[in-house]
Amino acid sequence: MTVAYNGQPNRVGWACFVASLVVLVVGLGGCVVGFFRQYSSDPKSRPLARAAAIVALLVCLAFVGVAATPENLVMGLHVQLTFFAFRAFLVSAALFTLASWAYAPAKRSVWLGWSILTIELAIYVWIQGWGPHVRDPGGLEVQVIAQKIITVVAIAILLYESVLADRLPSS
Numbered sequence: 001m002t003v004a005y006n007g008q009p010n011r012v013g014w015a016c017f018v019a020s021l022v023v024l025v026v027g028l029g030g031c032v033v034g035f036f037r038q039y040s041s042d043p044k045s046r047p048l049a050r051a052a053a054i055v056a057l058l059v060c061l062a063f064v065g066v067a068a069t070p071e072n073l074v075m076g077l078h079v080q081l082t083f084f085a086f087r088a089f090l091v092s093a094a095l096f097t098l099a100s101w102a103y104a105p106a107k108r109s110v111w112l113g114w115s116i117l118t119i120e121l122a123i124y125v126w127i128q129g130w131g132p133h134v135r136d137p138g139g140l141e142v143q144v145i146a147q148k149i150i151t152v153v154a155i156a157i158l159l160y161e162s163v164l165a166d167r168l169p170s171s
Contacts, residue, residue, distance in 0.1 A: 001072040014070060021067035024151075025060045031158050032056040035096060038103070038165050045102035052095035059088045083128060089154070090121040110164050117157040124150040 004010040032053050039049035062085035069078040097114035100106045127146045132139035 002070045003072050018067045021063050024155075025063050025067075027155075028056065028063075028158070029060050031162060032060075032092075034162065034165060035099075038168065039096070039099040042103050042105070044104065045099040048095050048099035048102060052092050052099055055088050055092040055095060059085050059092055062088060086121065086128060086150070087125055090118065090125050093118040093121050105168050107164075110161065110168075113157050113161050113164065117154060117161075120150060120153050120157075 001010050002014050004013065036049050036053040039045040039052075062081050065081040066078060066085060069081060071078040093114060097111055097118050100111040100114050103110075124146055127143065131146065132142045134140040134143055
């Protein structure tokens with residue numbers, strides 16, 4: 001938010017939020033390019049890798065939109081973009097799961113990591129849509145904590161997948 005709950009300007013907090021999302025988008029984008037290149041080298045996994053990369057591009061754009069829409073100024077759009085970003089991330093992770101499964105050189109641990117990310121994102125998307133509402137007692141806390149957990153889980157699994165990708169034979 002550009003203004004804190006106490007009514008004071010929140011320039012530093014807002015700048016940190018925007019910077020963190022930009023770093024997240026750059027990191028996610030770099031991972032996606034690498035995974036796309038890896039899985040596209042195999043004709044069986046190429047269509048799934050392309051679809052996953054296209055959806056992941058939408059995820060990156062949605063997160064840029066989240067950064068550009070302070071919740072205190074355009075709450076509705078901010079929330080819609082957040083919901084879209086995580087739902088699209090779920091679709092992209094599922095497609096990367098299938099692409100890694102179809103990718104002949106990938107070991108079981110590769111698609112298992114993608115499967116775990118897909119399941120975790122599905123749980124988070126469920127919490128977003130059907131968990132406690134932010135206006136319910138404790139609802140805001142549940143939503144905020146769940147969002148922080150999925151962010152850490154997603155970054156950890158993408159790091160894991162990056163390490164595994166480096167170990168795969170190059171084509």
